[in-house]
Amino acid sequence: MTATADYKTLAERASKELADATADEAIRWTVETFGDDFIVASNMQDAVLIDLATQVKSDVDVLFLETGYHFPETIGTRDAVQTVYPGVRIVNAQAEQSVAEQDAEYGAKLHDRDPTLCCNLRKVVPLRKTLSHYSAWVTGVRRVDAPTRANTPIVTWDDRNGLVKVNPIAAWTDDEFNGYIREHGILENPLVSIGYLSIGCAPCTARVAPGQDPRSGRWAGQSKTECGLHG
Numbered sequence: 001m002t003a004t005a006d007y008k009t010l011a012e013r014a015s016k017e018l019a020d021a022t023a024d025e026a027i028r029w030t031v032e033t034f035g036d037d038f039i040v041a042s043n044m045q046d047a048v049l050i051d052l053a054t055q056v057k058s059d060v061d062v063l064f065l066e067t068g069y070h071f072p073e074t075i076g077t078r079d080a081v082q083t084v085y086p087g088v089r090i091v092n093a094q095a096e097q098s099v100a101e102q103d104a105e106y107g108a109k110l111h112d113r114d115p116t117l118c119c120n121l122r123k124v125v126p127l128r129k130t131l132s133h134y135s136a137w138v139t140g141v142r143r144v145d146a147p148t149r150a151n152t153p154i155v156t157w158d159d160r161n162g163l164v165k166v167n168p169i170a171a172w173t174d175d176e177f178n179g180y181i182r183e184h185g186i187l188e189n190p191l192v193s194i195g196y197l198s199i200g201c202a203p204c205t206a207r208v209a210p211g212q213d214p215r216s217g218r219w220a221g222q223s224k225t226e227c228g229l230h231g
């Protein structure tokens, strides 16, 4: 069997065995199983997942999709993460083209005309390339994020990217999540406090009114609801 087939079998087994695992148990399993061979993804909205991971392994790799379109506050949060968690290694995954090169080839503001292509060029492809260096990735996807995420397992096989995917806080409610931030004084992107409850690239992220679905601020006015990273 190839390593890929081995890991796929492993993920299928772990999906059942860790179906009700706590976040800590899921991260410990990841570290015990993969050692250094995994990466923790963060959009730098907060450092909850990074905090959880570094309690088990202080020198984890952290994946940030540096699309070239982020809010300054998001870049600032990324830099603050490096200060608060000095052991982590932040991997900035970038597109082949700069924004200026993309504008030259496709025209300005591709995100307004074809956000799926823009996300593919600036997120999906760089993600896949970065993940090709690892056997597992850890994400902060939660079931309450969106109806499409309602069945997110703790461990699964990511067929699209060809590696194991671990979602340690998949089962966390908003109360649990916000409680963790409060109780542990977790670093948060300052945009959260002014109503940006689901933060992506600046041109595609809007504030949401109190009580509104947090993800309704992403690609507002367009049919798109996901980057294509977790589909």
Ligand code: SF4
Pocket (backbone or CB within 6 Å): 067, 069, 110, 111, 114, 115, 116, 118, 119, 120, 122, 123, 200, 201, 202, 203, 204, 227
């Ligand atoms: Fe482009 Fe918007 Fe996707 Fe960012 S979120 S990659 S700006 S379409």
